[in-house]
Amino acid sequence: MDRLEKRLIDSVARASADFRLLEPGDRVLVAVSGGKDSHALLYLLREIQRRAPFPFSLVAVNVDQGHPGFPKRLLPEYFEREGYEYRIVEEDTYSVVKSKIPENKTYCSLCSRLRRGILYTVAVELGATKIALGHHRDDAIETLLLNLFYAGQIKSMPPRLVSDDGRNVVVRPLIYASEADLAAFAEQKRFPIVPCDLCGSQEHLHRKRMKQLVAELSRENPHVPNNLFAALGNVRPSHLLDTRLRAALADAAVATDEPADAAPVVPLTGLVRAR
DSSP states (O other), X not given: OOHHHHHHHHHHHHHHHHHTOSOTTOEEEEEOOSSHHHHHHHHHHHHHHHXXXXXXXXXXXXXXXXXXXXXXXXXXXXXXXXXXXXXXXXXXXXXXXXXXXXXXXXXXXXXXXXXXXXXXXXXXXXXXXEEEOOOOHHHHHHHHHHIIIIISOOOOOOSEEEOTTSSOEEEOTTTTSOHHHHHHHHHHHXXXXXXXXXXXXXXXXXXXXXXXXXXXXXXXXXTHHHHHXXXXXXXXXXXXXXXXXXXXXXXXXXXXXXXXXXXXXXXXXXXXOOO
């Protein structure tokens, strides 16, 4: 195992320990789009599965959304060759997105909602306790900025999220991994990449602008990405304007006799054990 792979495995193990992403007896549906991030996620989860001090299972799920030219046999052949349990789900969301969204508008929002709904349904059918998505640290940073600039909210991508209906738990084990590391890892492992020919062709997405902004600021100060990501875990509620949050914290402080800004101390415990 080289240093890059070890660093990525350690990041997934740390995220799991911090946010209870992998637990004994889990059946984890790994959403594999065919991009670099989801390929890396599947590989790293299996490496952790081999080393973890408790059992859990994995099933790779790819949603064939009916995109023209989609290489239908590429992923099944890869899964079979590598020995992964898998399922391919065919749902023509491509036609739905193209009919609902004008050509000059962003497809991503509707496309991702449709795909997420399909994954939720398949997870229940497969008896999956978790749905693992391939979002990484850079995705979380860009989502934070998108919400700040375009939605007037301070929020990002949670590492662990229970769906609105309570039936599914979504986890993001790559939340501590950088996109640069994942790209280098995907190239190193030569994963069979399936490009997105729907939203990937739209050049003026807000997310791309956020990525460019972070890149520009990083050239002036290389600590910008780390600082933005650190801010997600370093919240000072007393310095914000959310009256509901302040009221909730005040009630909790009275109940526990602690300062309203006191944060629980969560010890970092390792998940992966040496062979």
